[in-house]
Amino acid sequence: MSAGEIGLELRDVSVQFGGIHAVQGVDFSVAPSRVHGLVGPNGSGKTTILNAICGFVGSDGEIEVGGARIDGMGSYGRMRRGLGRTFQNPRPARELTVRDLLRIGEHDRKAQPWWQVALTPRAADRALRESNERASRLLAMVDIGPGLLEQQLVNLPAGVLKMVDIARALMGAPRVLLLDEPTSGMNDVEIDLLHAALRELSGDSLTILLVEHNLRFMFDICDSMTVLATGRVVGHGTPTEVFQREEVIHAYMGSSTASVHESRPHPVEPSAG
Numbered sequence: 001m002s003a004g005e006i007g008l009e010l011r012d013v014s015v016q017f018g019g020i021h022a023v024q025g026v027d028f029s030v031a032p033s034r035v036h037g038l039v040g041p042n043g044s045g046k047t048t049i050l051n052a053i054c055g056f057v058g059s060d061g062e063i064e065v066g067g068a069r070i071d072g073m074g075s076y077g078r079m080r081r082g083l084g085r086t087f088q089n090p091r092p093a094r095e096l097t098v099r100d101l102l103r104i105g106e107h108d109r110k111a112q113p114w115w116q117v118a119l120t121p122r123a124a125d126r127a128l129r130e131s132n133e134r135a136s137r138l139l140a141m142v143d144i145g146p147g148l149l150e151q152q153l154v155n156l157p158a159g160v161l162k163m164v165d166i167a168r169a170l171m172g173a174p175r176v177l178l179l180d181e182p183t184s185g186m187n188d189v190e191i192d193l194l195h196a197a198l199r200e201l202s203g204d205s206l207t208i209l210l211v212e213h214n215l216r217f218m219f220d221i222c223d224s225m226t227v228l229a230t231g232r233v234v235g236h237g238t239p240t241e242v243f244q245r246e247e248v249i250h251a252y253m254g255s256s257t258a259s260v261h262e263s264r265p266h267p268v269e270p271s272a273g
């Protein structure tokens, strides 16, 4: 893959917490407009990798977005380079509304100093109108009407809160979106909506790195996958290739391989390869 063809690349990335090697020598790359899955058992380092990419934790190794190194930057600089992320368990402040959260997401895109707003009120009005339209468009993608904008986040069902958090990340207009277990807490209808929205977004030149335990969803949406076990990569490939490999199934599920096979939409017998 040449630099121009890389959406996101990790080279030999490691993260250590005291004596714990949470992530060790991880390499993978994702082409632009592709959906890449990151799977592995609990504690295998998936969230830590997202945190390393965002700069929320320190890491060794090299990380590139769109062919440019970001690993020397702080987390805010990385956001401005085109990274967006959602959280495994969003915990919004009690008083925030959906509209407030979307504004926060937009702030990652272009923070406007107060004096600029004061000096150019018309431009500020226009920016506000555009921001509201953008927020409504993103919410409509996941079937949420503008009526929800004034709702407090703490009153939202878990699945809707997850959708709103994705819309918040998209308000920053990222080139690379990192999603941490987006389907947890969602019902089947919401999962189908998310699937359609992610397909539309990747077709619209967004690169997506997806962490998820819902393997059926992963099979349906991912172009490629990386499998982790205890912080190390144990397999790469298309979803079908990955789950044909016995060592991957073993790493993912320990001795119980049944639930991997049950989760697959088109079960394939594992091969030795």
Ligand SMILES: Nc1ncnc2c1ncn2[C@@H]1O[C@H](COP(=O)(O)OP(=O)(O)OP(=O)(O)O)[C@@H](O)[C@H]1O
Residues within 6 Å of the ligand: 017, 020, 022, 040, 041, 042, 043, 044, 045, 046, 047, 048, 049, 088
């Ligand atoms: N801030 C931290 N301080 C110390 N150890 C941490 C920290 N964050 C993660 N770890 C450890 O790093 C390892 C990887 O954790 P991580 O949260 O990345 O796993 P995960 O694959 O996202 O798991 P899950 O599927 O349960 O979300 C675990 O052993 C975890 O306890």
Ligand SMILES: [Mg+2]
Residues within 6 Å of the ligand: 046, 047, 048, 088
């Ligand atoms: Mg996690």
